[in-house]
Amino acid sequence: MDLILTLVSGIAWTVVYVEAIRVGLRDRTYAMPVAALALNFAWEATYSVRDVAVGISAQGVVNVVWAVADVAIIYTYLRFGRSELPEFVTRPLFATWSILVFGTGFAVQWMFLAHFGAHDASRYSAFLQNLLMSGLFIALYASRQGPLGQSLTIAVAKWLGTLAPTMLLGAMQDAPFILGLGILCSVFDLVYIGLLLRPRLARLRSLPAPSR
Template sequence: MLENPAHLDTGLSHFLMIGSGVFWTITYLLILRRGYLDKTYGMPMAALCANLAWEFIFAFVHPHPLPQLYIDYLWFLFDVGILVQYLRYGSKEFPAHLPKGLFYPTFSFSLVFAALLIAAISHEFDEYIGIYAAFGQNLMMSVLFVRMYLKRYSVQGQSIYIALAKLVGTVFPSVLFYLYFPDSYLLILLYLGILIFDAVYVGLLYRHQVKEGISPWRRL
């Protein structure tokens, strides 16, 4: 349980929250853009389910304080857009050895399970801000982005700007909660894990595009 956060200047905390909100919003917008252009989805299914569940819970069930609450509303709206892309294009990448009829039930089960898991984490740790769940699923997302690239072995639905925006968007809350809870070794480990996998993802996308003769900086 996270108790007795260190005192932090309100202006600094709001700056870090808004910085996170801005860069994650850019991440979502770029994912939507590339998904539209490449006719695919740009967020792995398990990560999408976790995001949708987290944003719904902490926007409507256990609402965050401002300004984070407004950011949650915005993120939820964008994730619904990414959901539409996943439901439209995701069946093409569903495992060929499984019946296609399992595509929607698999997604539905994953979404419900993610919501129950996040609610259980909050109850177990008596922590209704969603910090543990947020950084835990962020690490999962970082790993899954790397896996998505390796599975596709292409930059379809992806760009270096998405990877960089996610990395920077996570640095802001990592700094914020480190300042609040500098003695939480679990959170520190999560911050470092996310940063490492995000940096790996940036490097993989950059290397692949250079190898293919694509300018990483021109592919928005």
């Protein structure tokens, strides 16, 4: 069961990243909220280096793949992100802000690592930033007034990719803090899925009733 849940999480999050790259390039925007993207990239880069230094493992390889995918998503943010900001945000200001955000992402991960140690830091920071991402996706939908740069595939894959480790690390390994964070993630993820389903449900309601 542990292996199955680990594989579900790994595959689902890989789908999130691949779809985020595709949708970002298609819509000429970025498909992951930048604060969550910064924390994700910092987490995956940090633990990829640690895993490779200790020895090659399946999770270490996955972390490297995710980190490389994050670089592609970061490209979409740097390429298209400034166009969504007010005119007073010049290129130098946008670059400075981006450096601050991504630098903060690494600082936060390293503070977790220094305080909790690798085992707990990797779990606590992952679930906390996952909850932040869940809320920020809803905020992204609201700020863009619709699903620009988003997709139902991302939403569902994120939900499943978080639900699996919630069951594994929170429920099966009896970690109430992680279990609580995972449940909150699911609540927000399901709200986000509902938002993305609204146009489809509205279209279904507008279809004429079948004749008898």
